[in-house]
Every structure is written in C-alpha cells, then in structure tokens.
Amino acid sequence: MRAVCNRGEAGEATLQLHCNKRDIRAYIGGEFTIICTYQSKFLFSKKYWCRGRFQYNCDILLDTDGVAKPKNKNRLSISDVQRYNIFVKVTNLQIEDSDVYWIGIEKMNADIMTSIKVTVTLVPVSKPRLWPLTPLTDSPTCWGKPVTIRCGDAKGTNVFYAWYQNIHHKSFLLLNSSDLSLHCSILTEDSDYYCSASNSISNAQSDALSVKTLLPDDSSCIYVANIPGQPVYDCADRMRTTVAETSPTTTCIEATKIPSEISEQSLQVNQTAMHAFFSRLESIFLLSA
Known part of the structure; x- marks a missing residue:
C-alpha cells in the first residue's frame, strides 16, 4: 500500500497532526517512542507508520489495522488510543534504520502526514x-x-x-x-x-x-x-x-701459628736477659752496703 499526498498540504498537516518529536537521534540497540495528536474528525481513520524520503511514495511498515511488513513485526508497534493520540514505538534499532519516516492518517484524496527523521549511530565507548x-x-x-x-x-x-x-x-x-x-x-x-x-x-x-x-x-x-x-x-x-639471604658473611682472620723452635729460641733469649738483669741488680746492692 502506498500513501498519496499533495506536496502543498505540509502546513495543513502540521495543524491537523502534531508529533512531539520530529528529529530522533538514537544508539544502535536502543528504542524510541513518538506521540502524535490529531483532530477528532480523524478518530475512525486508519493511521500508519511509513518509510521513505518522499511522502507521496513511502512504504507503509505498519498500520493500526495490524498490517505490517514481516521483518518489522517484532520491533514496531503503532496504536491509536483515546484523546486522539497515536503512539509509535520502534525497538532494537539498527544502523540501517536511519532514514526519513512519516506518520500518516488516511484521508479522502490526500492523507495527512508528518515527517520524522531518524538517525541511528553506534554507542560511544565509556571509560574502561x-x-x-x-x-x-x-x-x-x-x-x-x-x-x-x-x-x-x-x-x-x-x-x-x-x-x-x-x-x-x-x-x-x-x-x-x-x-x-x-x-x-x-x-x-x-x-x-x-x-x-x-x-x-x-x-x-x-x-x-x-x-x-x-x-x-x-x-x-x-x-x-x-x-x-x-x-x-x-x-x-x-x-x-631477600636482603637477609644475600647479606655478606663476616670474614675471620686466622691466627698465625708461631713455630715451636722459634718460640723456644725466644724463651732462651728472654731467660738470659733476665739473668743478666738480676746479677747487675745484686752487684749494685753489695756496693751500696
């Protein structure tokens, strides 16, 4: 089904159909919801969500009668509720969803349509x-x-x-x-x-x-x-x-051992010197007496 609308009705469409969002920016995997209000005279008219750059030649993805393109059935919904509101919700957004869309109301001779621009981008990274x-x-x-x-x-x-x-x-x-x-x-x-x-x-x-x-x-x-x-x-x-394991060991100097013959010779020299000392001391004592 194709929607047909005269180009000159853009101003009239704005007055008869007003949406809370006209330019949507979302991240991949995200979703958005659009709420549109319309005049009471269109209460029983069919409403639809349509994709395409040109309003007079767009492709209807879903309408309020439940007719939908198979690939959009699980992530797209449109509902016409009381107080003259249309709700359109799209989930699990993908990069290829970026495009121009239209919310339309069927009307004899010329549908009432409002354009919605959707841009889907990658999610920016956060601090790891x-x-x-x-x-x-x-x-x-x-x-x-x-x-x-x-x-x-x-x-x-x-x-x-x-x-x-x-x-x-x-x-x-x-x-x-x-x-x-x-x-x-x-x-x-x-x-x-x-x-x-x-x-x-x-x-x-x-x-x-x-x-x-x-x-x-x-x-x-x-x-x-x-x-x-x-x-x-x-x-x-x-x-x-580690410090304890690698600490330097104390170096001990081995005492020098004196050969026995040198020790005996030194002892004899000392004894001779002592004998001479006492003999001299005795001579001095006798002279003084």
Whole structure:
C-alpha cells in the first residue's frame, strides 16, 4: 500500500497532526517512542507508520489495522488510543534504520502526514576499567610470578581494546588486546601502562597501571602492580627475606701459628736477659752496703 499526498498540504498537516518529536537521534540497540495528536474528525481513520524520503511514495511498515511488513513485526508497534493520540514505538534499532519516516492518517484524496527523521549511530565507548585475573593481595608479584591485567567493561558498540606503555613521557603501543601479561622478562624498570577502548566514533582511556620493579631478574624478579580501585599491597616481607639471604658473611682472620723452635729460641733469649738483669741488680746492692 502506498500513501498519496499533495506536496502543498505540509502546513495543513502540521495543524491537523502534531508529533512531539520530529528529529530522533538514537544508539544502535536502543528504542524510541513518538506521540502524535490529531483532530477528532480523524478518530475512525486508519493511521500508519511509513518509510521513505518522499511522502507521496513511502512504504507503509505498519498500520493500526495490524498490517505490517514481516521483518518489522517484532520491533514496531503503532496504536491509536483515546484523546486522539497515536503512539509509535520502534525497538532494537539498527544502523540501517536511519532514514526519513512519516506518520500518516488516511484521508479522502490526500492523507495527512508528518515527517520524522531518524538517525541511528553506534554507542560511544565509556571509560574502561582494569582488574587482575589473579588477586594481587596474594602477592604473586612479590615472588616473580606472572599476572594478567584485564581491560574491559567499557560501554559501546564494537569496542576495540589496546595497551600502551608510557616511557619518558611518550606513549608506545604494546599490543592490541584486552589482556596485558606482566612477567619478569619484560620488567626491567618502573613503568606506567594504560588501556584504550575505542570504536569508529569515540575512544576512552583507563586509569594508569603503575608497575614498580623492586628487584629485576629474568625469572625471579620482585615487582608491585598498583591499580586504582584495587587493594594496595607491597612486597616488604619478601624484600626483607631477600636482603637477609644475600647479606655478606663476616670474614675471620686466622691466627698465625708461631713455630715451636722459634718460640723456644725466644724463651732462651728472654731467660738470659733476665739473668743478666738480676746479677747487675745484686752487684749494685753489695756496693751500696
């Protein structure tokens, strides 16, 4: 069925049929409802929802008699209720639904019609959040174990995730993925990371993931990963244990052992000297007497 209307009746249509929305912008997967009021003389006239750029050659998708295009049956409704109101509701919107539509009332010779412009776009992305797949409060990083940080929960359509690393105030793309794996072989110094969520119409950036490398090592490093909103922890106990294990040992100097023949010789010399001392002392005593 095609609706036929003279072009010159646009002003008259506005007076006889008035809708609360004429320009609708919605996101994919969303919905909208239009309410239109009409004059009482059209109470028993058929109403319809029609698609097409030109009002005199549009395609009727649904009318108040229940006639509908098969593919629109489950997500499109039109109702004519009391007080001269028409309700049109469209759900599960898709990009291809963007077009010019018309709400019409059948009338002898020329239908009464009002145009509705519908634009459907992708849902813009929201700020993604970060969380560890392994609880950091169990301190796996303090023992050099790898952990995976996931980026996600961003609202949006066809969201694409990527990880970046900040080095000397510059950002470098690490990988195109929602998951970042931290392990000893890549952790040589302190660094910050962030995740980017994007689609064709917008992008958003996560909070920073701060990684502190306390003890670099290819296999048994010690590091701390701090994520905003996650419990804070440190590796103080592990660092104390590591310091104790690597403390330098005290060097003892072995006492030098004197050979016995040298000791006996020294003793004989000492005895001779003592004998001479006492003999001299005795001579002095006799002279004074």
